Structures are given as structure tokens and as C-alpha cells.
Amino acid sequence: MFRTILFKITLGLYFVLWSPILLIGLISKSLIRFLIRTCARGVLGIARLVAGIKYTLHFPPNEENGIPMTPNGNIRLDGKAIVAAKHMSILEVAILTTKLPHAFFIIKRELLWIPIYGWAFWRMGLQPVNRARGATNMHKLTNAVAKKIMDGMVLIIFPEGTRAKPGQKVKLKRGLLFLAHELKLPILPVGTDTGLYWPKRGKMRPGTANVWFEPMLPCNASLDEISAAINRHSA
DSSP: HHHHHHHHHHHHHHHHHHHHHHHHHHTOOOHHHHHHHHHHHHHHHHHHHHOOOEEEEEOOOSETTEOOOOSOOOTTTTOEEEEEOOOOSSHHHHHHHOTTTTTTEEEGGGGSTTTTTHHHHHHHHHHOOOOGSSSOOOOHHHHHHHHHHHHHTTEEOTTSSOOOOOOOOOOOHHHHHHHHHHOOOOEEEEEGGGGGGGOSOOOOOOOOOOOOEEOBBTTOHHHHHHHHHSSSSOO
16 A cells, blocks of 8 residues: 555646646647657656556458468558547557557547646647536537548547456447548547556556557447457456
8 A cells, every 4th residue: 555655646746747848848739749758758757666667569460370460451551440449548548549649539528627637638739528517419429520530640548538447348329430430530449458457546566567559440430349459358
């Protein structure tokens, strides 16, 4: 428990120290994105040094039995796709932020109200949604997302809509299907077991967390297919 308390105190102080730096970064979108990625790398460093949490990335094989896999029409020439990720802790958010530098998340609007950090999220191009108003205006959201993708950004979405506990199966939101179909983008499922080491509540546990990039799915994949891919290796 001492490790957990020390980690949370250290992380809190780290975020406070970054606040004035992010204020300066608000002058430029490219600068604030660089600073947020740098801040995320620091979060990963603190997790490793204080909490003893490392991480490993896993990617699907490009060939099977030494023979290159046959293209299935899923892979776009521009490399764009919607990243549909399992959400268990801040850890995978930091990992994806550092590994996909041109990515943006769909987040609840309330996160933009956080002093300084919320302003930075808005400046770097994260896409807010207002859950308090009930059903999201999907056509309006799709247009906003499409503009960002046309600008070279990559969408990361947590289709379960909340942080899941290890072993918890959360039903996926249908908004992912709407976006994938309207934008004609394949879906890149990402699974993780970060919740075993950095849980939503409770103590931190040292070890090596895993993030799995699964094989691409077509834009017309079903929720069951996407859920199965995301949870194939997840805790």
C-alpha cells in the first residue's frame, strides 16, 4: 500500500509541475501535442520507477508459417483506421498517446472543464461529447471526426464507454459501428491487461502490463466480432 500512496503523491506533484508548461503550450496546437506526449512519457516513467509497472506491446504476425498473409482488402493504402481499445486505466491512455502521436480521443465533455489540462485537451484536438444530453448527435460527431481524420489524425475510441475491471465484460456502444460505416474505415482492435497493475481503485501492483494490437477488422464488422477481438487477450 505504501507503494501506491507514494505513486499517487508523485503523480499528483508531477501533474502540478506540468501545469505552467502546458499553459505556455496553448499558443500552438503542434506544441501542445508534443508537450502532452512528453507528459505521457513521464507518466509511464513514474509508473515504472515508483510503482514497478513496465509494459510490452504485441502486434499481429505479418505472415503465417513463413508465408506472407494474403491481403484481404482491409488494409487502406493511407494506413488509416479507427483504433477501438479496451479501457482499464490511465496506463493504456499514456501508452497509446506516446505510440500514436497523431491520434485523438473521443472524450466526455466534462474533461475539458479540468483547469489547464482540459484546455490542453481541447487545444490538441480531442473530440468532446455531451453525455448529459442523452443520445449523441452522431451525424454532427461524424462530421467533426471526419475533419480531424482529413487533417491526418487517427481516431482512438474506447467503445465500452468506461473503464473496465479485470474480468468484467462491458457491452460495446453502437457509436463505433456508425462511425466506422459512415467513414468507411477499418477497425483496429486493441486489448490490454493494464487493470491488473493500475486498477481504477485499489493498490498498484508491480509487473509487466500488455497491450495487444489485434488483426484489422472491416468497417462492417459486428459488435460481437469487435468485442471478441478486444477481449481476446485482455484481462
